[in-house]
Amino acid sequence: MDEVAAAHEPAPVAGWRVALRPTLRNRLVLFGAILVLALVTLAVFARAIAPYDPTEMKVADALRAPSWAHPFGTDRFGRDVLSRTIYGSRIAFGVAISSIGMALAVGTVLGLIGGYFGGWADVAIGRVMDIWFSFPTLILAIAIAAMLGPGLDNAVLAIAGVYAPLFSRVARGSVIAERAKDHVVAALGLGAGAPRIILRHVLPNIAAPLIVQASVSLAYAILTEASLSYLGLGTQPPDPSWGTMLNEGRTYLETAPWMSIFPGLAIMLAVLAFNLCGDGLRSVLDPQLRGR
Amino acid sequence: MRRYVVVRIVSVLPTLLGVSFAVFLMVRLIPGTVVDQIIGTEGTYSAETVRSLRAFFGLDAPLHVQYGRWLWSALHGDLGTSWRTGLPVLQMILARLQVTAELTLGAMVVAMLIGVPLGILSARRENTALDHVVRVTSLFSLSIPVFWQATMLILAGSLWLNWAPPVDFVSPLAHPARNFGIMALPSLVLGTAAAAVFMRMTRSSLLEVMSQDFVRTARAKGLSERSVVWGHAFKNSLIPLITIAGIQVGYLLGGAVVTEEVFTLPGVGRLLLGAVVQRDYPLVQGTILFIAALFMLSNLVVDLLYAVIDPRIRRG
Numbered sequence: 001m002d003e004v005a006a007a008h009e010p011a012p013v014a015g016w017r018v019a020l021r022p023t024l025r026n027r028l029v030l031f032g033a034i035l036v037l038a039l040v041t042l043a044v045f046a047r048a049i050a051p052y053d054p055t056e057m058k059v060a061d062a063l064r065a066p067s068w069a070h071p072f073g074t075d076r077f078g079r080d081v082l083s084r085t086i087y088g089s090r091i092a093f094g095v096a097i098s099s100i101g102m103a104l105a106v107g108t109v110l111g112l113i114g115g116y117f118g119g120w121a122d123v124a125i126g127r128v129m130d131i132w133f134s135f136p137t138l139i140l141a142i143a144i145a146a147m148l149g150p151g152l153d154n155a156v157l158a159i160a161g162v163y164a165p166l167f168s169r170v171a172r173g174s175v176i177a178e179r180a181k182d183h184v185v186a187a188l189g190l191g192a193g194a195p196r197i198i199l200r201h202v203l204p205n206i207a208a209p210l211i212v213q214a215s216v217s218l219a220y221a222i223l224t225e226a227s228l229s230y231l232g233l234g235t236q237p238p239d240p241s242w243g244t245m246l247n248e249g250r251t252y253l254e255t256a257p258w259m260s261i262f263p264g265l266a267i268m269l270a271v272l273a274f275n276l277c278g279d280g281l282r283s284v285l286d287p288q289l290r291g292r
Numbered sequence: 293m294r295r296y297v298v299v300r301i302v303s304v305l306p307t308l309l310g311v312s313f314a315v316f317l318m319v320r321l322i323p324g325t326v327v328d329q330i331i332g333t334e335g336t337y338s339a340e341t342v343r344s345l346r347a348f349f350g351l352d353a354p355l356h357v358q359y360g361r362w363l364w365s366a367l368h369g370d371l372g373t374s375w376r377t378g379l380p381v382l383q384m385i386l387a388r389l390q391v392t393a394e395l396t397l398g399a400m401v402v403a404m405l406i407g408v409p410l411g412i413l414s415a416r417r418e419n420t421a422l423d424h425v426v427r428v429t430s431l432f433s434l435s436i437p438v439f440w441q442a443t444m445l446i447l448a449g450s451l452w453l454n455w456a457p458p459v460d461f462v463s464p465l466a467h468p469a470r471n472f473g474i475m476a477l478p479s480l481v482l483g484t485a486a487a488a489v490f491m492r493m494t495r496s497s498l499l500e501v502m503s504q505d506f507v508r509t510a511r512a513k514g515l516s517e518r519s520v521v522w523g524h525a526f527k528n529s530l531i532p533l534i535t536i537a538g539i540q541v542g543y544l545l546g547g548a549v550v551t552e553e554v555f556t557l558p559g560v561g562r563l564l565l566g567a568v569v570q571r572d573y574p575l576v577q578g579t580i581l582f583i584a585a586l587f588m589l590s591n592l593v594v595d596l597l598y599a600v601i602d603p604r605i606r607r608g
Contacts, residue, residue: 028428127306127307127310128310130307130310131307131310131311131314132314134307134308134310134311134584134587134588135311135542135580135583135584135587136542136543136545136546136583136584136587137542137543137546138546138547138549138550139545139546139549139564139580139583139584142549142564142565142568143315143318143576143580145568146568146576147318147319147321147322219435223437226437227437227438227439227550230437230439230550230553231549231550231553231565232569233568246437246439246440246443249443250443250554253443253446253447253450254447254450254451257447257451260440260443260444260447261444261447264436264437264440264443264444267437267440268432268435268436268437268440269435271434271435271436271437272431272432272435275431275434275435276431279431
């Protein structure tokens with residue numbers, strides 16, 4: 001049975017290489033990928049790259065304009081804005097990756113259960129998702145953050161809660177399409193159980209749309225975290241989240257605009273990078289969009 | 293058509309009920325109870341005080357009874373009373389609805405006026421330099437946080453024009469010109485990100501329609517490109533745009549919270565934020581339920597519009 005099943009299994013690695021080649025040939029996607037890589041490197045090596053401790057206060061240096069010593073200037077407590085912006089990437093990526101990872105895991109499991117087994121489980125999951133989709137995204141994130149209380153961990157949960165239904169819908173649709181294919185029917189006929197079919201025959205083949213969705217969702221997760229922190233419901237001071245930094249900069253907009261300019265630019269670059277990658281992946285993996 | 297409308301309206305009711313239950317549960321799931329939140333961590337309170345507070349908030353009844361009572365009141369227009377102001381929640385929301393409605397509508401107009409023409413232009417000049425510029429610009433626009441864009445515009449206004457956003461809101465009915473001066477920039481800021489979505493959808497939808505057989509036929513019979521695009525393709529490409537408009541209402545209602553905060557506009561979004569900060573749970577609950585209901589209503593209207601425009605939907 002294994003040989004027959006194996007004969008029907010796709011060869012995902014080679015497929016991915018083939019798929020990624022034209023993606024990376026697209027200059028915009030390449031730019032996005034390089035940008036993601038650069039920002040991730042900044043986040044990982046923040047301790048080595050940042051010139052100062054991001055939370056160290058030097059009141060004597062408060063609200064200094066950009067200079068050689070402080071290229072992005074300093075904030076009201078004399079903290080180096082460049083160092084805080086670099087460390088901010090840790091929070092942005094940390095929140096985005098963990099929340100979208102959770103959303104991907106929970107949403108995919110729900111979508112697999114609903115799409116594969118159908119019946120009442122599918123109806124029940126579908127109804128709950130309908131309810132979830134009835135809330136505007138940011139309002140839902142605010143509602144969950146309000147319920148759990150402000151903080152970094154709760155922001156992760158709020159963002160995961162907002163995006164899980166998206167993955168569930170994507171997974172469900174793909175599972176339904178995949179279930180009807182010959183290789184799944186053949187595996188069923190050979191007596192393979194549901195877990196084996198789901199894990200070996202369905203999941204690898206529905207990975208592409210989920211990865212595209214994850215890439216785009218990472219961009220929106222960064223934006224949502226920044227929005228929650230800006231509104232005071234996400235990361236709390238003194239942790240250097242880009243949203244929190246922008247919120248702190250509001251009061252000093254005219255006297256110290258650098259407090260607002262650089263964290264905002266960082267958000268824009270990070271979101272743009274993931275948007276570019278998501279767009280490129282989508283245009284390669286979705287045959288209808290190829291060449292558009 | 294009438295049957296479709298009735299079926300569609302009835303199908304919304306279970307979801308609305310589910311939404312109301314989710315909003316009801318939200319406050320009940322807060323770590324600790326509402327009573328703990330009021331009492332706080334300082335000082336000591338007798339068990340009797342806690343019991344009477346629980347009875348006052350109706351928390352001593354079983355959950356389904358609490359939900360039944362709450363839903364019954366909500367159906368009668370009673371969303372509870374704000375703990376901070378003592379005013380009815382619905383009255384507070386309605387007093388601020390005008391600002392949010394004006395902002396959302398204004399942003400939608402901006403989004404469509406910018407997004408749809410750019411999408412058409414981009415599709416008609418597919419794969420030219422202009423197309424690439426429009427597409428990259430739209431990606432940039434999607435990547436800029438609303439609150440940062442607003443902050444930068446305020447900064448530019450104060451540096452170069454010696455301008456600051458007005459603090460007091462005036463009704464468009466009382467002072468149309470002053471109201472326009474207050475709402476123009478917030479609507480523009482909120483509308484530009486949504487414009488990028490409209491642009492991208494218009495472009496891809498028009499390109500898809502342009503590749504269909506009936507467009508080839510129209511070209512084959514010798515029609516000019518202008519009448520092929522405007523007479524045949526554009527109308528058919530509008531249908532997905534209406535769906536996008538419905539979805540964008542949700543985005544704009546969420547974005548309105550941030551925009552109102554930056555521009556200090558007294559709308560429903562800022563009411564919600566204030567309620568969250570002050571832990572005014574009846575107000576949080578009522579505002580979220582109201583916004584969700586508004587979003588569902590807009591999606592329902594979009595679905596019905598869809599059926600009016602596309603006969604295949606109401607017949608199918």
